[in-house]
Amino acid sequence: MLISGVAMDIECLFDASYVRVLSREIEGQAFFAAFYERFLAASPEVSEKFHQTDMARQRAMLKKAFYRLLSFYVSSHADYYLKEVAVSHSRAHLDIAPALYDLWLETLIDTVRVYDEQFDDEIELAWRLVMTPGIVFMTFHYDRGDGRDS
Ligand code: HEM
Numbered sequence: 494m495l496i497s498g499v500a501m502d503i504e505c506l507f508d509a510s511y512v513r514v515l516s517r518e519i520e521g522q523a524f525f526a527a528f529y530e531r532f533l534a535a536s537p538e539v540s541e542k543f544h545q546t547d548m549a550r551q552r553a554m555l556k557k558a559f560y561r562l563l564s565f566y567v568s569s570h571a572d573y574y575l576k577e578v579a580v581s582h583s584r585a586h587l588d589i590a591p592a593l594y595d596l597w598l599e600t601l602i603d604t605v606r607v608y609d610e611q612f613d614d615e616i617e618l619a620w621r622l623v624m625t626p627g628i629v630f631m632t633f634h635y636d637r638g639d640g641r642d643s
Contacts (some may be wrong), residue, residue, distance in 0.1 A: 504567060506619035511559070525552040528604040535596055544585065560641035562627035571630055578632035591632040598624055 514524040529548055533540045543551070561575050562571075569577075582589040598621065604611050605620055 498555075501581045502564070503622050505577075505618045506616055507563065507623045509565075510605065510611070510619065512608045513611065514605055517608050519608065522607050524604065525553075525556055527608065528555075528601060531604060532597065532600045535600055536593075539593065539596065542589070563623055564577075565627050565630065566623045566625075570628065573629060575627065576634075579631045582631055583635050583637070589631075589635070591635055594628045594632055598628065 509555060517524065517525065529543075529552060558578065561572065561578075565571055565575055583586055601624065602617060602620060605616070609616060
């Protein structure tokens with residue numbers, strides 16, 4: 494009971510923070526635009542990966558994927574979609590090395606810190622906890638990404 498109560502708290506904290514960051518613009522810039530601007534600037538490896546990408550489309554895709562990450566956190570059940578995304582990011586395809594996910598998460602947290610005016614330690618922990626199972630799932634498939642494994 495205690496455990497599920499804590500889990501509910503985390504989900505609620507994340508949800509409310511996510512609603513706040515999505516509803517906010519800073520100097521005309523929305524949350525996902527700010528995230529990608531920072532992420533691309535964070536490392537030449539990242540900007541190289543996205544050099545041919547339509548970033549408006551990419552922002553819309555990540556927005557959609559966030560709900561999948563949240564449901565993965567809640568259910569621990571990876572759906573077909575998340576598996577596809579993991580395979581697409583594996584060594585044999587987009588080749589997104591596990592270290593890039595650390596940068597991804599730190600950049601995400603830095604962006605939330607700016608966009609959520611109620612940001613505090615609890616909210617930071619909620620974001621980290623909700624994102625982590627999805628990141629583990631993705632990096633687990635880095636070297637197994639041929640789609641033939643489980
Ligand atoms: C949990 C973390 C992440 C999620 C949920 C995520 C999600 C997605 C989704 C949904 C797509 C589009 C569909 C697909 O290609 O499968 C995509 C494409 C892509 N992602 Fe990620 N991603 C994550 C982390 C990363 C990281 C760390 C990088 C490092 C640079 C990255 C680089 C890319 C690239 C290069 C594409 C292809 C863009 C194109 O089509 O030109 N992603 N990602």
